[in-house]
Amino acid sequence: MNTESLEKHFNDKIEEDIRIEPKDWMPEKYRKTLIRQISQHAHSEIVGMLPEANWITRAPTLRRKAAALAKVQDEAGHGLYLYSACETLGVERDDLLADLHSGKAKYSSIFNYPTLTWADMGAIGWLVDGAAIMNQVPLCRASYGPYARAMVRICKEESFHQRQGYEIMLTLCKGSEEQKNMAQDALNRWWWPSLMMFGPTDKDSKHTADSMRWGIKRFTNDELRQKFVDVTVPQADILGLTVPDKDLKWNEESGHYDFGEINWEEFYNVISGNGPCNRERLEARRNAHDKGEWVREAAQAYAEKKSRNKAA
Amino acid sequence: MKSMSKNWPLWEIFIRSKAGLNHKHVGSLHAADAAMAIQNARDVYTRRNEGVSIWVVESSHITASDPDDSDPLYEPAKDKVYRHPTFYDLPDELKHM
Numbered sequence: 266m267n268t269e270s271l272e273k274h275f276n277d278k279i280e281e282d283i284r285i286e287p288k289d290w291m292p293e294k295y296r297k298t299l300i301r302q303i304s305q306h307a308h309s310e311i312v313g314m315l316p317e318a319n320w321i322t323r324a325p326t327l328r329r330k331a332a333a334l335a336k337v338q339d340e341a342g343h344g345l346y347l348y349s350a351c352e353t354l355g356v357e358r359d360d361l362l363a364d365l366h367s368g369k370a371k372y373s374s375i376f377n378y379p380t381l382t383w384a385d386m387g388a389i390g391w392l393v394d395g396a397a398i399m400n401q402v403p404l405c406r407a408s409y410g411p412y413a414r415a416m417v418r419i420c421k422e423e424s425f426h427q428r429q430g431y432e433i434m435l436t437l438c439k440g441s442e443e444q445k446n447m448a449q450d451a452l453n454r455w456w457w458p459s460l461m462m463f464g465p466t467d468k469d470s471k472h473t474a475d476s477m478r479w480g481i482k483r484f485t486n487d488e489l490r491q492k493f494v495d496v497t498v499p500q501a502d503i504l505g506l507t508v509p510d511k512d513l514k515w516n517e518e519s520g521h522y523d524f525g526e527i528n529w530e531e532f533y534n535v536i537s538g539n540g541p542c543n544r545e546r547l548e549a550r551r552n553a554h555d556k557g558e559w560v561r562e563a564a565q566a567y568a569e570k571k572s573r574n575k576a577a
Numbered sequence: 578m579k580s581m582s583k584n585w586p587l588w589e590i591f592i593r594s595k596a597g598l599n600h601k602h603v604g605s606l607h608a609a610d611a612a613m614a615i616q617n618a619r620d621v622y623t624r625r626n627e628g629v630s631i632w633v634v635e636s637s638h639i640t641a642s643d644p645d646d647s648d649p650l651y652e653p654a655k656d657k658v659y660r661h662p663t664f665y666d667l668p669d670e671l672k673h674m
């Protein structure tokens with residue numbers, strides 16, 4: 266088949282909602298787009314472990330500690346599913362990690378904010394995992410098979426992340442005045458960065474059109490952000506907390522909440538490396554990788570020795 | 578020693594979700610050897626009782642059919658409707674068949 270008929274075959278499959286698999290022909294731009302999106306996603310899961318790991322040893326009860334540990338371990342798993350999916354596109358894991366560690370690859374801007382109090386564990390589960398779920402559920406139908414299958418596994422596991430976070434918020438809000446203030450303070454700090462998780466507005470998003478056409482994305486950034494606001498505001502009401510946006514109000518006509526302008530300057534600043542914790546996060550990642558090198562080498566040497574002995 | 582810092586080999590992971598069912602492919606992971614692949618598969622793929630048995634196979638040992646060959650491979654089966662029970666026209670009053 267020539268490129269033209271291959272491309273037609275590919276487009277027909279996308280049109281008919283038939284999944285693309287690793288060995289199928291695909292346009293180079295489709296492959297590149299997927300590698301970028303899946304690896305960014307994988308990096309976000311791995312870097313996302315860091316802000317919460319900060320609180321595991323200081324969780325207030327054993328129950329909370331067990332949940333925090335399980336959640337952070339899940340995020341490691343999510344990263345691994347996604348790196349594996351990405352590797353089916355012909356890239357090497359080591360090269361993906363090298364791009365993360367050199368600062369060349371991006372990851373979600375949200376993880377460059379610090380976790381200052383225990384309430385942040387609640388706000389992250391509720392808002393950050395909540396926004397992630399909003400993003401991820403439509404990706405279970407992404408046109409690339411390995412990505413879609415990884416997302417199905419991830420989505421199954423995310424639900425507990427959000428619920429345990431909301432439960433932390435609920436407990437704080439039912440507690441002392443001081444505890445409730447802590448919850449409000451966490452909401453104040455995490456609300457806007459959570460809205461930024463959906464990425465630039467549709468008019469500024471340079472990848473959206475291609476991704477939509479190829480069935481990698483099913484909703485635009487702004488559509489998902491609106492959905493998130495619509496479901497999350499009533500959840501804040503149940504907690505008795507105030508969403509930190511003076512322009513937020515229900516719009517009877519549109520059936521959605523109107524909300525204020527996002528500080529995009531902050532978003533681009535954090536994305537380009539100048540958030541409060543960018544340097545710390547990358548350093549933690551690099552450290553873990555470098556200090557683990559002897560373990561990887563020892564395991565490799567042991568495996569080689571064993572297979573030599575077996576052959577002898 | 579730097580040559581070792583390359584990726585560990587990739588393994589394909591198959592899990593039996595409960596006794597009586599077959600092993601099913603769930604994904605892949607890197608490991609230095611088979612024993613480590615099983616250990617890692619347990620952590621990555623069975624954190625919520627998803628399995629009672631794990632198989633690991635080094636990915637390089639798997640030979641896959643070529644998607645471009647799917648016509649010659651699968652097309653011949655399509656016109657052999659007589660391989661299915663519904664192809665045979667029998668009276669309605671016939672029972673137990």
Ligand SMILES: [Fe+2]
Nearest residue numbers: 310339340343
């Ligand atoms: Fe996750």
Ligand SMILES: [Fe+2]
Nearest residue numbers: 340394423426
């Ligand atoms: Fe999560």
